[in-house]
Amino acid sequence: MSEAPPPPPPGETKPGMGVSEVSHTKRKVPQPYLQAAAPEKKVTVPGALWQGVKDTGAPVQRFLDMFGGHMIMMAKSLAWLPRRPYRPKNYLEAAEYIGFGSLPIVLLVGFFTGAVMSLQSIFAFKAFDLESFSGGVTAKAIASELGPVLTSLMLSGRAGAGIATELGTMRISEQIDALESMAVNPLQYLVLPRLVAATIVTPILGLLFFCIGMGGAWLVAIILYDVPQGQWVANLRNITAPIDVVQGMIKCAFFGFMVTLIGCYQGFNAQGGGRGVGIGTTRAVVLGSVSTLILDYFLSDILLSIFGSGRGG
Amino acid sequence: MRTSEIIGDSPADQKDPRWHIRVRGLTKSFGPHLVLKDVDLDLERGKVNVILGASGAGKSVLIKHFMCLLRPDKGHIYVDGTDVLSLSPKQLSLFRRKFGLVFQFAALFDSLTVEENCAFPLKEHTKKSTSEIRDVVNDKLVALGLDGTQKKYPGELSGGMRKRVGLARALVLEPEILMYDEPTTGLDPLATRNVDEMILDTCQRYNVTSVVISHDMASVFRIADRIAMLHDKKILEAGPAAMIAKSQQPFVYDFLHASGVSAIDGGRTPDSSHAAGHGGSIDKLGGDPT
Numbered sequence: 001m002s003e004a005p006p007p008p009p010p011g012e013t014k015p016g017m018g019v020s021e022v023s024h025t026k027r028k029v030p031q032p033y034l035q036a037a038a039p040e041k042k043v044t045v046p047g048a049l050w051q052g053v054k055d056t057g058a059p060v061q062r063f064l065d066m067f068g069g070h071m072i073m074m075a076k077s078l079a080w081l082p083r084r085p086y087r088p089k090n091y092l093e094a095a096e097y098i099g100f101g102s103l104p105i106v107l108l109v110g111f112f113t114g115a116v117m118s119l120q121s122i123f124a125f126k127a128f129d130l131e132s133f134s135g136g137v138t139a140k141a142i143a144s145e146l147g148p149v150l151t152s153l154m155l156s157g158r159a160g161a162g163i164a165t166e167l168g169t170m171r172i173s174e175q176i177d178a179l180e181s182m183a184v185n186p187l188q189y190l191v192l193p194r195l196v197a198a199t200i201v202t203p204i205l206g207l208l209f210f211c212i213g214m215g216g217a218w219l220v221a222i223i224l225y226d227v228p229q230g231q232w233v234a235n236l237r238n239i240t241a242p243i244d245v246v247q248g249m250i251k252c253a254f255f256g257f258m259v260t261l262i263g264c265y266q267g268f269n270a271q272g273g274g275r276g277v278g279i280g281t282t283r284a285v286v287l288g289s290v291s292t293l294i295l296d297y298f299l300s301d302i303l304l305s306i307f308g309s310g311r312g313g
Numbered sequence: 314m315r316t317s318e319i320i321g322d323s324p325a326d327q328k329d330p331r332w333h334i335r336v337r338g339l340t341k342s343f344g345p346h347l348v349l350k351d352v353d354l355d356l357e358r359g360k361v362n363v364i365l366g367a368s369g370a371g372k373s374v375l376i377k378h379f380m381c382l383l384r385p386d387k388g389h390i391y392v393d394g395t396d397v398l399s400l401s402p403k404q405l406s407l408f409r410r411k412f413g414l415v416f417q418f419a420a421l422f423d424s425l426t427v428e429e430n431c432a433f434p435l436k437e438h439t440k441k442s443t444s445e446i447r448d449v450v451n452d453k454l455v456a457l458g459l460d461g462t463q464k465k466y467p468g469e470l471s472g473g474m475r476k477r478v479g480l481a482r483a484l485v486l487e488p489e490i491l492m493y494d495e496p497t498t499g500l501d502p503l504a505t506r507n508v509d510e511m512i513l514d515t516c517q518r519y520n521v522t523s524v525v526i527s528h529d530m531a532s533v534f535r536i537a538d539r540i541a542m543l544h545d546k547k548i549l550e551a552g553p554a555a556m557i558a559k560s561q562q563p564f565v566y567d568f569l570h571a572s573g574v575s576a577i578d579g580g581r582t583p584d585s586s587h588a589a590g591h592g593g594s595i596d597k598l599g600g601d602p603t
Binding site: 170173174177180181183 | 380382406409414437
């Protein structure tokens, strides 16, 4: 290949030639600005050991990083709560999306959870002729555990994922930056209304889960398996107290807040295009579900120590 | 290295009306990564100021400092002679309304219609009634050749039209400074020319200071009054477009010519009218507005 002609000296341009005139001559582009390759690092035994320790600890560091990130986002968002403008429309829209939007799936899951719980306990108690206890057992389980946990899992799969995708898309398409450039705080505009709405509507969803679940349980026990209704209701009252339902609703408030916070955080910190949004959404669902089950244990422990196990009466 | 046209650094000099934005000694790093180091830059009032630089050189980071979306580790930013870092959060919120930012891909809210997108800043920051807001928005949309798109969603518009809606949204609060983040990236040559004309026409019509970050050489020399070259964390060279076109600085020379452009025509002359010779008003831009 022949040597390319030397570039014209800087500053010498042909008069009349516009920028649109493109040179088709191949020229060697000088590249004195590329950095020289870094010299290879010498590996020593202590260095390798230290690197091993660091690599082992990396997941812990990542976890703490993420946990801290969630806490900071929560604190920064809540700090905007008392400040104007309040934008009630954003709160209502978030409540509509998280609450009303999740209602069909929550009711469907609630109904069949109650029904199957009732069915299983009828068969379990049949050996002792105690089928009438099935209502109480079902109510206790749904009110304090199944209701809040399953509602939260449904919320994580639907609202958590939805929020992560929406905010993630807004992040990668610079809509969140646009909000900031228009002097609108994105945490106040996007995150806070969702957190508040979820905290309010999730207990309502949990309560509805309980109601429809007991409807399913009643249908199976009374209509399908001819359990005497009087005994069924009396045992239900003996075993389950209103405080169990209240405990469940308190759990729901925490779960709703947490699942939404995780969804917001994953969306807000999405990066790298569609794949990044996908990863954020997946993480929102997985983290939301796992955290629900972990938090459930600790919340149960705390709530039981405060309220005790409710006795019906 | 200082820019080639620094007049002075005393507080009185920061109020020189010729310069709308002055940056002094700006240093910014993200964690261990130093992005900008001792950047000095002056942006001229009422002109099209282009910040040139390779991808990832820190151009976007730099312009985000102008409106204090990012705070520098070191240095000062003076806008109209005011040190923006000394502003309280409340003052900062008011101060940001001086700016309009047009994003690379418009960054329109996809859940809102074109009209709602443009009305958004007015709803947030003014006490105008709904009908007043609608009038302002319609005026801007008509001026930018977007009449008839009011009820459409951003997803239904072409790339060029979305950019114009982005500009309309940036214009509704009547900013003094308009910043364009790589406005012509990813557009075909005709759309690029239309966007260039839009920038020039807006600059003239609304008498705003324009800040354009770009690495599209053909476009840059069509629109720029002044050019600043950002490289290796600092401003390598800054000055009128004609001066930069004839730069002897090796990197600037390579950058200008590496795109295959065989000769630079010296940019726009400082006295040339914005619209003259650049295709006229935005109303005549290509693309079906409906």
